[in-house]
Amino acid sequence: MGLYSDTVNGGSADDILRDVDGTPIDARWIAEKLGVENPDSIEILEDVKAVPTSLIGRGPHSFVARITLHIRTNTVGADETPTFPRALFIKRCVVQDLLEAFARPSVKIPRDVNSYNNETVFYHTFCPILREKAGVDVAKTYHCHVEHNKDSPELSRFLILVESLDNYEQVRCQDVGRLRGSLAQLARMHAFFWNNVDYLPSVRDKLWSRGGFWDVEKTTIPGDLSKIKERYDTFLERFRGTHAVFSEPGVETLGDELQHNVAWLDGQVARIMHSGRTTVVHGDYKNANIFFRKDFQAPSGGEPVRPDADLGMCMIDYQWTGPGVAMQDVIYLLTTSAPYEGCLGVQGCEEELLRFYHVSLCEHLKARGEPAPTYGVLLDDLDIVALDYFRMLFSYMLKSATLQTLIDNKEKFNRGQYIRNLDNLAWMVRKALTCVRNVKSKYTDWKSS
Numbered sequence: 001m002g003l004y005s006d007t008v009n010g011g012s013a014d015d016i017l018r019d020v021d022g023t024p025i026d027a028r029w030i031a032e033k034l035g036v037e038n039p040d041s042i043e044i045l046e047d048v049k050a051v052p053t054s055l056i057g058r059g060p061h062s063f064v065a066r067i068t069l070h071i072r073t074n075t076v077g078a079d080e081t082p083t084f085p086r087a088l089f090i091k092r093c094v095v096q097d098l099l100e101a102f103a104r105p106s107v108k109i110p111r112d113v114n115s116y117n118n119e120t121v122f123y124h125t126f127c128p129i130l131r132e133k134a135g136v137d138v139a140k141t142y143h144c145h146v147e148h149n150k151d152s153p154e155l156s157r158f159l160i161l162v163e164s165l166d167n168y169e170q171v172r173c174q175d176v177g178r179l180r181g182s183l184a185q186l187a188r189m190h191a192f193f194w195n196n197v198d199y200l201p202s203v204r205d206k207l208w209s210r211g212g213f214w215d216v217e218k219t220t221i222p223g224d225l226s227k228i229k230e231r232y233d234t235f236l237e238r239f240r241g242t243h244a245v246f247s248e249p250g251v252e253t254l255g256d257e258l259q260h261n262v263a264w265l266d267g268q269v270a271r272i273m274h275s276g277r278t279t280v281v282h283g284d285y286k287n288a289n290i291f292f293r294k295d296f297q298a299p300s301g302g303e304p305v306r307p308d309a310d311l312g313m314c315m316i317d318y319q320w321t322g323p324g325v326a327m328q329d330v331i332y333l334l335t336t337s338a339p340y341e342g343c344l345g346v347q348g349c350e351e352e353l354l355r356f357y358h359v360s361l362c363e364h365l366k367a368r369g370e371p372a373p374t375y376g377v378l379l380d381d382l383d384i385v386a387l388d389y390f391r392m393l394f395s396y397m398l399k400s401a402t403l404q405t406l407i408d409n410k411e412k413f414n415r416g417q418y419i420r421n422l423d424n425l426a427w428m429v430r431k432a433l434t435c436v437r438n439v440k441s442k443y444t445d446w447k448s449s
Contacts, residue, residue, distance in 0.1 A: 016063045020094050020145050020157035030067065030088070033143040033161055060102035061112065061319075063092045066164050087164035088142070093120075094157045107220050113153035114208070115319035120146045120158040121206050122318035126280075129199065134192035135307065136185065137314045139163050165314055168291035172413055173339045176349065177298025181313050182290055182333055183357040184305040186282070190326040191364030193280035200323065203280055208322030210273075211281035212332075214392035216266045228395040229259040235394060238402050245426040250433045253449035257436060258391045260447040265388040272325045272381055277373060283320030285329045286336040288414045290315055301356055304363035327382040330357055331389060335431075336416030340423035354379070380442070383435040390432045393418065401425075 017025040057064045067088040093116040095109070104112070124144035130136040143161040174182060193199060210217065219225055232255025240246050282289070296312040299305050334350065343349050355375065362372040373381075401419060409420045417424040439446050 016058065016065045016092065017067070017090065018092070020092070020147065020159050025090070030069070034085075058101060060098065060104065061093065061116070063094075063097070065090050085140075085163045087166050089139070089162050089164040091160040091162075093159070095154050099154060105221075110153045111218055111220050113148070113156045115213075116156065116158045117146065117148040118207050118321065119317065119319045120144050120160055122321050123160050123162065125206060126199075126203070126321075127318075130189065130192070134188060136189050136192070137311060139165060139314060139316060165291050165316075168293050168314055170291055170413075171287060172411070173417065174287060174290075174337050175339070176301070176343050176353070178292060178296070179333070179338055179343065179353055180299045180301055180356055181292065181296065181311055182285070182337070183330065183353060184299050184309075184311055184360050185290075185313055185315060186285065186326070186329050186333070187305070187357055187360035188307070188311070188364055189282070190279040190329070191361055191368060191370070194326075194365060194368075194370055195276060195278060200278065200280075203323055207280075208283075208320070210269070211283040211320060211322035211324035212328055212389075213283060213320045214389060214396075215269070216262065219392075224392070224395045225262055228262070228391060229255040231255070231399045232258065232394045235398050235401060239425075242403055243422055243426040245429050248430070248433060250436060251429065254429075254432060254436065255394060256449045257447070258387065258394065258432075260449075261387075262391065264446065265384060265391065268384045269325060269388055272384065273323065277325065277377075277381065278323055279326050280321060281324035281326065281328045282315060282318070283322065283324070283328070284317055285315065285333050286416060289317040290337075299356075301352055304356075304359040307364050307367045325381055325385050326361070327378055328385045328389070330354070331382055331386045335389070335393075335418050335424075335428055338417065338424075340417070340421060340427055344427045345423060354382075380438075383438045386431060386435045387439065390428065390435075393428070398425075 019025060019029065023029075067090060069086050069088065095113055095116070099109070121144075123139075123141045124146065127138045127141050130138050131140065139162040141160070141162050143159070145157065145159040147157040149155040171178060193203070208218075212218075216225065236246060236251065236255070245251065291314040293312040293314070299309075299311075305311065334344070334353070338344050338353075343353075358375045358378055361378075365372040397416075397419060403422065406420060406422055406425065409415045412420065418428045419425070440448065
């Protein structure tokens with residue numbers, strides 16, 4: 001159900017296809033989870049472990065595999081069509097097994113385990129709601145095991161069994177048409193949860209208090225907050241002379257301004273969420289987590305996508321999903337997944353995409369009878385959440401970046417465009433400078449250098 005080439009570290013079907021207690025998963029187990037009539041009979045399923053090695057993966061955060069199901073022809077009538085899927089995807093997060101295979105600092109374990117819990121709960125509780133009530137295409141969930149040990153996180157165990165998205169594909173970089181599709185999907189999900197009193201209380205109770213992985217509360221390594229200026233200055237020194245943006249006004253003091261406004265930005269995000277613009281954000285909405293059906297047709301940029309339109313796409317991975325500001329997902333998508341050539345580097349293209357998202361969001365909110373924000377309000381929100389996100393990029397994601405690492409990352413599927421392409425990185429820096437200027441013109445309590 002995805003391209004895991006950046007994280008796969010081998011493994012075999014026998015090693016990965018196990019229940020959380022270590023019991024091998026067989027056809028009887030699968031039949032029971034699918035609700036197949038007469039689950040004691042395993043004859044209708046065979047070759048459960050005939051999984052191509054390219055679709056088996058052991059990563060630091062999960063063991064994953066695709067399961068192919070076959071029907072024994074002598075158990076199904078000629079006129080019968082099986083109601084279960086022909087391929088499944090299993091994701092197993094038994095924390096002790098993960099830690100044995102991939103060591104990590106102990107300070108990171110509780111947050112990582114919380115993210116596994118968040119994803120499993122979202123698949124179990126909220127994915128069916130999105131499919132049935134919001135028209136958002138997500139993988140159908142067949143089984144979830146949630147065993148979250150808050151006192152001893154290393155003893156936690158999670159397992160997800162969903163349909164395999166065999167009729168879908170991923171891309172390493174989205175063109176403008178696919179970006180419109182991705183934004184249309186966001187608009188649909190954001191509008192469904194927007195101030196939705198029927199579901200937001202449950203979201204707040206079961207998921208993160210704030211979606212995304214970079215808010216202050218989730219930052220477990222102190223240096224990621226206290227050394228923003230230091231790491232930015234080092235980053236700037238490494239890239240000085242590689243692009244014109246690194247000599248533009250304001251670039252020298254950007255790190256210092258982000259350092260002095262960490263708490264201010266965090267408070268502003270909270271303010272937006274308490275001012276009638278709370279929704280549920282995906283939190284990691286990038287190429288690796290977005291699937292396009294093979295017959296995908298890009299939406300037109302001149303009009304909003306109808307609430308009942310077939311978008312032909314699907315999203316996965318909800319480790320960082322939770323309440324948040326809609327523009328978090330939008331700026332994250334543009335920064336990680338939009339190409340510079342043919343998109344961000346084309347005059348007017350970024351604005352066209354932002355306006356497309358806005359009109360699509362308004363169309364969905366109108367269908368719900370919910371007041372819609374103006375385009376200007378969304379841009380104001382974008383300035384805040386973009387700087388909050390960029391603050392994390394400079395202090396963590398880019399702290400070791402060089403021109404050579406950008407070249408080395410060029411073909412790495414799970415990396416954002418900003419860390420794979422110099423022009424995209426320069427766009428991000430310039431966007432940060434623009435956001436700082438916008439914030440300074442509107443807020444008197446921003447701390448300037």
